[in-house]
Amino acid sequence: MARLTRAQQQERTRAAVLVAARQEFAEHGYAGAKVDRIAERAELTRGAVYSNFTGKRALYLAVLADAAEQARAAAEPPRESPATAGQALGAFARIWLERLPLAADTPGRGHLRLRSLSGVLDTAPARAALAELVRFEALLLALALEPHAPPHTGTVRRAELALTLLHGAAGLAEIAPGAGDLFDLARAAEHLAVLPVPDDADPPHLPFVSPASVTRDAWTAPRGLHDEITGRRFGLDDDGVVVVLGAGRLSAAEEAMRSARPGDELTFVVVTGDPAETGRLARLRIVDIVACLRRVFAPGELPRPRVVLDDTGAVAAAVGRDAVDDSTEVAVRTRDGLIVARADGRGAGHAVACRHSPQHMA
Template sequence: MARLTRAQQQERTRAAVLAAARREFAEHGYAVAKIDRIAERAEMTRGAVYSNFPTKRALYLAVLTDLVERSADEAGQADGSDGTDGTDGAAGITGTAGRVPRPTPGSVADSLGAFARVWLERLPLTGDSPADGHLRLRSLSGVLDDEPARTALAQTARLEALLLALALESYSPPGVRRVRLAELALTLLNGSAGLAETAPGFGDPFDVARACDHLAGIDLADSWDPPHLPYVSPARPCDDPWAPPAEVSDRITGRRIGLGDDGVIAVLGAGRLSAAEEAVRGALPGDRVTVVVVTGDPAEIGRLVRLRVDDLTACLRRVFAPGAWPPLRLVLDDHALVAAALGLPGVGDTTEAAVRIRDGRIVARAEGRGAAHAAAAAGSPDATRHGGAGA
């Protein structure tokens, strides 16, 4: 029998710990779960568990992330897709055939309703125990009890709304912003999940999905006009070499990508993710916009961002055709490899920096509030007026 490599043994150990932890959390819930019992279930020492997951919260978030990944894989296998090509394939309230109707191009209401139906599949089933139901719901109740984690969750929720909005905008007239609509829909969906957790059986998910259909008809007076942008310092022109790291994973498509294309790369800490929209709205036609997320706490904050983003994008891929996916790339840079290649040492949750890439060189840099928009606007005819750098 072939001997396992160190990496293979580590992966086997990690998988065993995750399986044991999922059983423990499903039986006892997050608050009552014990690392000692998880170690016993996995037939390992307490130290072996902590060598892979430094805290109980990190382990719980890893269990939820693994659950999201498995759900996405199963959804893809249900209809023969790989879960990353935008094909259908749903269960639960989507119907006995397990397929979500593809939204009609131009129909924001239909696409939002289809998204809601996929999202609501996580609601607990009859007979689920409270603790197991919490896992199905990806519940974070009682888990995020400190300010950095709560801030990261709030900022990640803003990013989730942006991603959903950009998909909805692909079915909207040019120039129409759908961020407030996405925020409202996600508020309704997360509220229904909260009630399912605390008041099981209350409400009908079909009604919630139909309500999301009708949200698209509300005039939310949505516009993009952040008051701070006129005061943002212009990006600094430069001519620096750009040697990006090897291929990284785009969390939106689920595929490996390179970072050598012309465009904008915004490096945002987990506490500044709302600035992603500045890069998107300020980008020039034809730009590749890449948002790179960094954190000073990959084990917990990094896993939290990964959990929420992967959960949201898995739903998007099942509902929207590839041409309607958000027009940006999202990289989770847990080890700050992209940031280091850009010459940004010491990044953390409050980082906000951006560069413009042209012909394989870094031609503009910006840091601080508004950096993403400044770098995106660099080179445009009205760059000075909008806080960019002249070409």
């Protein structure tokens, strides 16, 4: 029998730990789970567990992210998208609500079904990142609802209201499984599509954002990137806008989307200073909503921007940002193999997306 390489052995160990952790969390819940018992279940040492995961929180997030990855891989796309935004929101709600725990589920198993984060995120950065991720999820849902137009803030707010409704139902089901009628919840989500929500004005800081710098910088365009929306591999060789956002700045993606010109290829790259936990949280939430979107919308109607989870910071480094954290916001516009505009700091995506007239790009 051929000997396993070190990478293969590490992957086998990681898989065994995830299986054991899933069993432990299902039986004891997050609060009651013990890393020592997880190691015993996996027939590994405590050190082997910690060599792959930084702690119990990272393990729990990895278990949930793995479940979301499996759901996305199993998602069967429809032949065509729903005819109206209301029908789409209703279909999305019905699919999302499939995760609600059953009356026979143990509390721990119910938390896993829900992908619950109750009692898990106890630091200010993690909680802030979750709030930003919810807004990013709303943007992705809104883009699917309006696939051929820039995102209107009213549509994003309706998507955010739909997600609030669903997460509220999840919170109730977590403590009272079986509470609430799933069909009523889906109908309520459907009606949100016609709720009279006005478009908001642009965020007040945008007029004070410095213009993007005009450059002609050579760069090595990263290749072999994975688009979390479509699942396809791609490279950044084509012309477009690349916006690198820390997990605490993901709401800025909406600014960039609304400022981009028609036909711009936008790529959002998500980074964090804490890949073990915040990075896994971002992966969980983004993969989870994409898994639902793939079951509602035909492949050609999925949100247009590409989304990359840059755990290593390779894309950030390629655009000139070696150090990243949750507050990172840097953007570039590329054309003919060059970086022709760049900006760094709050509003960077908006500034670069706006920088598109021929006289500016000369």
